[in-house]
Amino acid sequence: MVGVHGETMYIEIRNLTVKYKDITALENIDLRIEGPGLIQVLGPNGAGKSTLLRSIAGLVKPQKGCVCINGKDTTANPRLAGRSIGYVAQKPEVSKYSTITVREFLCYSYMIRRQRWPRPPCRKLLSSNELFINEDILDRKLTELSGGQLMKTYIARSLMSAPSILLLDEPLGPMDPASKLEFADIINMLSKERLVLVTSHDPIILLEYTDRILLLNKRLIALGSPSEVLREEILSKAYGRGFREVEYHIHLFDSHY
């Protein structure tokens, strides 16, 4: 429950129900997750994975229930949640006319959280290895980055507020196969000191680093270790017949993803 820097990191969700008009996205979710560690959030399309992450970040107002981060009620309160949480949305989109550079994007994220003067310099943070951003892309516009570089930049941005909890919504989606493997290592490194929740359609890439899997299909189906959750009788509750169990499975990271 306590990270290496001494911060507490736990998420407690009670009776959470979220609806978009008449469509139920999440229903009566009750769970408690503690960190540090890596939690993969799995479920079929429309299972409510993204909604769960957005609810934890306080970006969604639930119909009922509450979300507590490190003991504080942060339900629909992004400002309060943002003190502990870094969040990266699925497929971040940038206006094609945006002129903001990677350096500015990271620095602004840092500075808008520190309104008091004098603001500590951002330059030191940018040279930090933990941001895993190559120097040569710092002065590029966000619009000039590849999908993978853009996702890395957004994840680096989420670290600028030094969060104890990271919520990453399908971070591996826009990446090429080589970047996926590199990025799996980065997520593993980040989860050593933080509670990291990652939504995914493919659990294999991060499986060796995963502490627990949270299986959803609007309701909480299971929360446990990979060996407890990745079983036919459990997966069928979320996916129905939408999965195959293969012995001696080899996952290929082909370049035509």
Place this chain on the structure above:
Amino acid sequence: MRSSLSYRIAIFITVISVILSIAYIIGNSYPIEWFFTIVMSSTAMGSLSILIYTRRLRYLAASSPHAAFLAAGLGIVASVSIGGNWFLWTIIIGMVLVYVAGYMIYKGVDPEDSASIFVAFSSSMGALVLYYVLTRYSYGVSVVSIVIGDPLLSSLEIVAYSIVIGLLSVIYVYSVGREIIYIGSDIDDARLAGLKIWLYDWSLYTMIGLTTIGLVKSVGFVLEHVYLLLPGAIAAMMCRGVARSITFSILVSILSASIGLLISISLDLAPSAVSGGILIILFVISAIMKGR
């Protein structure tokens, strides 16, 4: 490197064009207010332009001149039938219309849909109101300037307004532009950081409204679209970095306004139209340079 060079060239050419334009006006004993009206009007719109693109408010920006068109017509009717100042009526009515359009977008109505409805409504109502004004009142010159703009006929009130709104827009953009651009780049993180999105959006709607509505008579509602949209598009193509692109957008606006004024006085052409034409030429040159 190339971005830095084009930035320096833009500064140099803008300074030269401003000096030439002022020298020509003073040398030929034309009123210097002409220069301030057109350059400050252009500066106001050019400074907001880059924020409009980054915050994805092109549809609102495209709707706003139509709101100004309708408000200017209703302002004439209100000032004649109820009394009071036309300019003040226009601002009040126009701001209500812009806030309605902005509120629709803020509440999640698709910007394309809201702009379509809004433009259709304000254009047809505006034409109706101006026809009414033309056939019943002796406001022919005012109606023409609302449509095509004439900074050379501006009253002292509008000259003063242009200077104030031009300066206010520049101060606004340099003071809160960074936050607005960040919101446009990552609205979720802006919420997590505690930024009051509604307040920044409301302030931007207000600035767009005050600029387009207050300057409709000097720029004309047709060319307001060009003044509001092209400088940001040019800066986005030519620059890297927020501060640099804001400055570039303002420089492009000042350059087109001052050269446009010089040419229009020399050749007896409509100043807003010539400045708009220069912006289009600059846009095409930028697009060719960037291979778009």
